[in-house]
Amino acid sequence: MIPWLAANNTRFPSVERALDEPNGLLAAGGDLSPDRLVQAYRHGIFPWFNPGEPILWWSPDPRCVLFPDELYLSRSLRKRLRRQDYQVTFDQAFAEVIQACAEIRSEKGGTWISEPMQIAYTELHKRGIAHSVEVWIEGELVGGLYGLAMGRMFFGESMFSRQRDASKIAFSYLTVQLQRWGFNLIDCQVYNPHLASLGARVIPRMTFCRLLQENNDQPDQTHWQYDIDVDAVTGG
Known part of the structure; x- marks a missing residue:
């Protein structure tokens, strides 16, 4: 299971918690606000999801x-x-x-x-x-x-x-x-x-x-x- 991000909290879990399969899946939910996106990239995390899906956040290993x-x-x-x-x-x-x-x-x-x-x-x-x-x-x-x-x-x-x-x-x-x-x-x-x-x-x-x-x-x-x-x- 991966954590669901609350709308009012831009903090992310440690990238060490990312799944091995699919490689790098770390969390879901949240939003695409500028503050959240900046925090994501600063910690090696990026959003990647298909239209109609929840927002998915990734930090693959290797990079x-x-x-x-x-x-x-x-x-x-x-x-x-x-x-x-x-x-x-x-x-x-x-x-x-x-x-x-x-x-x-x-x-x-x-x-x-x-x-x-x-x-x-x-x-x-x-x-x-x-x-x-x-x-x-x-x-x-x-x-x-x-x-x-x-x-x-x-x-x-x-x-x-x-x-x-x-x-x-x-x-x-x-x-x-x-x-x-x-x-x-x-x-x-x-x-x-x-x-x-x-x-x-x-x-x-x-x-x-x-x-x-x-x-x-x-x-x-x-x-x-x-x-x-x-x-x-x-x-x-």
């Missing part, structure tokens, strides 16, 4: 992460980046990015990015906590991603591509910019081959939680403005 200095760019991706037939922006179309992430997943048979989720993360964006990366070709939004920045941590949530490699372009630019800003870790939540191809790997949950404690409370002086060129991403 998929990417250390910014371990970003891997394949030869083909470097070649794609050097074409420079695209534009990358930060925080210019957050609502459009999260909607596109939801639509792409619906086309694949379902999405957890329901309207309440979109409203919740858009509110975090308004508070300067959630951010987006956009990839444009000829003025059309073709890819991007969104997530949360807290301290020196970035918590990736979702990405989408409408053209080949568009999400990889967004992730590459984000990672290099985070490295410039002194961020130490990108939380990728759950392993998948797409992220692994960019250098993501799994670490034990308790190692992840220790890194959280070390980086959550560091001051964040970033201003989320796009100011890097393709040479910074590809290494010239």
